Structures are given as structure tokens and as C-alpha cells.
Amino acid sequence: MANTVIGSSIVIDGEISGDEDLVIQGTVKGKISLKESLYVEGSGVVEADIETQNVEIAGRVTGNIAASDKVELKSECRVVGDIKAPRILIADGASFKGNVDMDEKAR
Amino acid sequence: MAAKDLGGGAGNNTVIGQSILISGKLTGDEDLTVQGRVEGELTLTRTLIVEPSGVVKANVAVKNAIISGVVVGNINATESVELTREGRMVGDIRAPRVIIVDGASFRGRVDMGDVEPGRLPAERPQRPVIRPQVRPGAAPPRPPPPPARSAPTAVERRPSAPPAPPSAPPRPPPPPAATAAKVEAPTPPLVGAGAKKKVIIKKKTK
Numbered sequence: 511m512a513n514t515v516i517g518s519s520i521v522i523d524g525e526i527s528g529d530e531d532l533v534i535q536g537t538v539k540g541k542i543s544l545k546e547s548l549y550v551e552g553s554g555v556v557e558a559d560i561e562t563q564n565v566e567i568a569g570r571v572t573g574n575i576a577a578s579d580k581v582e583l584k585s586e587c588r589v590v591g592d593i594k595a596p597r598i599l600i601a602d603g604a605s606f607k608g609n610v611d612m613d614e615k616a617r
Numbered sequence: 618m619a620a621k622d623l624g625g626g627a628g629n630n631t632v633i634g635q636s637i638l639i640s641g642k643l644t645g646d647e648d649l650t651v652q653g654r655v656e657g658e659l660t661l662t663r664t665l666i667v668e669p670s671g672v673v674k675a676n677v678a679v680k681n682a683i684i685s686g687v688v689v690g691n692i693n694a695t696e697s698v699e700l701t702r703e704g705r706m707v708g709d710i711r712a713p714r715v716i717i718v719d720g721a722s723f724r725g726r727v728d729m730g731d732v733e734p735g736r737l738p739a740e741r742p743q744r745p746v747i748r749p750q751v752r753p754g755a756a757p758p759r760p761p762p763p764p765a766r767s768a769p770t771a772v773e774r775r776p777s778a779p780p781a782p783p784s785a786p787p788r789p790p791p792p793p794a795a796t797a798a799k800v801e802a803p804t805p806p807l808v809g810a811g812a813k814k815k816v817i818i819k820k821k822t823k
Contacts, residue, residue: 514634517647524641524657530634540641 518553534569552586565595574608635670643675651686669703682712684721691725 513531516522520536529545534554542548542556547564550556554569561576568584575581577595585603592609600606630648633639637653644660651671659665659673664681667673671686678693684704692698694712702720709726717723 513632514637514653515630515632517631517645517649519647520631520643520645520649522639522641522643524639524643526637526639528634528637528653530636532634532637536631536645 516554550587633671667704 513533514528515533516536516538518535522536522538523540525541525543526532526538527543531547531549532542532544533549533551534556535551536553537555537557539557541561542558543561545563547566548560548562550565550567550569550571552568556569556571557573558571559573559575560571563577563579564582565575565577565580566582566584567587567589570588572590574592575589575594577593579595580597580599581593581595582599583589583601583604583606585601588605590607592611593606594611594613596612598610598612630650631645633649633651633653633655635652638656639654640656642658642660643649643655646662648664648666649659649661650666650668651673652668653670654672654674656674659675659677659679661679663679664683665673665677665679667682667684667686667688669685672689673687674689676690676693677688680694680696682688682692682694682698683701684699684706685701686704688704688706689708691709692706692711694710696712697714697716698710698712699716700706700718700721700723702718704718705722707724709728710723711728711730713730715727715729
């Protein structure tokens with residue numbers, strides 16, 4: 511429970527930054543930058559540019575994602591935006607529209 | 618299932634962890650615990666808990682706020698604001714209930730609204746109304762208890778009867794009917810039958 515959790519009824523309009531894991535069950539608009547992992551749960555809605563180490567998405571994300579390690583799109587997610595990361599996983603059933611860039615040089 | 622894996626067993630409450638900074642607007646319908654920083658605007662329909670490590674620089678509108686950390690900004694609560702021993706706050710508080718505990722640090726204004734407008738007016742009329750009623754009403758009730766206790770108390774009070782007479786003189790000022798009742802009240806042990814008669818008299822007077 512040390513993680514930060516944004517509950518399902520919470521709406522944040524602005525910027526979130528931090529050095530720890532973040533779980534989003536609610537709505538975040540704006541910008542997210544973390545040094546750890548971001549989890550967007552099934553009920554989570556993110557309309558933001560994301561900069562983290564890892565991202566796991568089971569909810570809805572609209573925005574560009576840049577991860578220094580890995581981006582994982584789970585089977586029920588809906589993602590619109592560009593993804594840039596050395597490792598990108600897209601599960602069967604995931605919905606995704608955008609560019610993918612796995613170029614490690616970009617790091 | 619995916620949600621469980623991702624959430625790590627997270628509860629309903631929202632927690633802003635120690636290293637997290639949120640700047641912007643935050644709204645919600647659930648309890649929020651802040652261990653990190655929140656800047657901007659914070660609106661909840663439930664309780665805000667600012668833990669000792671938490672820093673909130675925002676205008677806050679909530680139902681309840683419990684502050685053990687730092688708050689800079691105004692708080693508008695529909696129910697209560699509590700500054701705990703570790704709480705530090707600069708800003709104005711507006712809430713019907715404000716609790717500031719010893720050890721808390723606070724600079725700003727407190728507005729609890731109208732100080733319970735319903736209560737003060739209600740008490741004021743009651744007191745004057747009751748006082749006049751008590752004077753006439755008190756006389757009848759006094760006689761009844763003495764006769765009931767007269768049997769046991771008579772034995773005990775007889776030795777102490779002397780002090781009773783001196784107390785009688787100061788009472789004459791009131792009307793004759795009242796004086797009769799009051800005089801007997803202290804001396805019921807002496808004459809139980811007399812008390813009963815006087816009770817009857819009072820009923821007639823009514």
C-alpha cells in the first residue's frame with residue numbers, strides 16, 4: 511500500500527510527478543511523469559502525456575507515452591497516441607491506435 | 618483480474634504517496650490521503666487526510682479535513698476541520714466545526730458561520746418563562762415529599778428541628794398562601810397531618 515492510488519471517483523486536472531509507483535483508477539488529465547511504474551487500471555482514464563519507466567495499461571489512455579523500460583497494453587485497454595519505449599507489449603484484445611517506436615538509440 | 622494484479626490490493630481510498638507531486642486541479646467523491654504534495658485546487662465530497670509527510674498548497678473544499686501535515690491555503694469544509702498535534706496550517710478555515718489540538722500550528726482566520734443561530738434565541742425565552750412558572754409550581758411539589766418521608770425522617774429530624782424555625786422568618790415576604798406552604802415545608806416532620814391539609818388548600822387556590 512505504499513503506492514500512490516488515484517481512486518475511481520477522483521479527477522485530477524494537472525500534472526503528476528513522483529518517484530514511486532502510481533495506480534490510476536480514476537481520471538487524470540494533463541501530464542504524468544514518474545521514475546517508477548504507472549498502472550492504469552480498468553476503470554482508469556488518462557488523457558495525458560506519460561513519461562515513466564514502466565507502464566501497464568488496462569484502462570483508457572489518450573496521449574503520448576514515453577517509457578524508459580517497458581510499455582504493456584493489457585487485453586482490455588484502449589490507447590490512442592504514440593508509444594516510445596525499448597520494450598512494448600500488446601496483448602491480444604488490446605485496442606491501440608498510434609505510432610510505435612522501439613528504437614533503443616532514442617534513449 | 619487484471620485490475621487486482623495492477624492494483625496490488627488497493628482499497629477504495631485514494632492515496633498520494635510521499636514522493637508524488639500533483640499540481641493542478643483535483644476533484645473526487647472519496648476519501649483522499651495525502652502523504653506527498655498537492656498544489657492547486659482540491660475539491661472532495663468526503664474527507665481529506667493530510668498525513669505528517671503531506672504538503673497541500675491549495676484551496677481546499679471538502680466535507681471533513683484532518684490535518685497532520687502542512688496546509689497552505691484556505692479550507693472550506695461543510696462539516697469539520699481538525700488540526701492535529703502535528704498539523705501546521707497557514708490560511709483561513711471556514712467550517713461549522715473547527716478543532717485545533719494542543720501542539721498544532723495555525724495562522725489565519727476561522728469562520729464557523731453563524732454561531733448556531735437556532736440555539737441562543739431558544740434558550741433566552743425559555744429561562745424567563747420557566748422562572749415565573751417555577752415559583753408557583755414549586756410550592757405544591759414541596760409538600761408531597763415531606764408527608765411520604767415524614768415517618769422515617771420525623772425521628773431523625775426531631776433533634777435537628779430547632780434550626781428549622783429560624784429559617785422560617787426570612788420567608789414571610791412572599792404572599793400568605795405561599796408562606797404557609799413554605800413554612801410547613803421545613804417543618805413537615807413535626808406535623809404530618811398539617812402538611813396534607815395545606816396541600817388541599819393549595820388545590821383549592823388553583
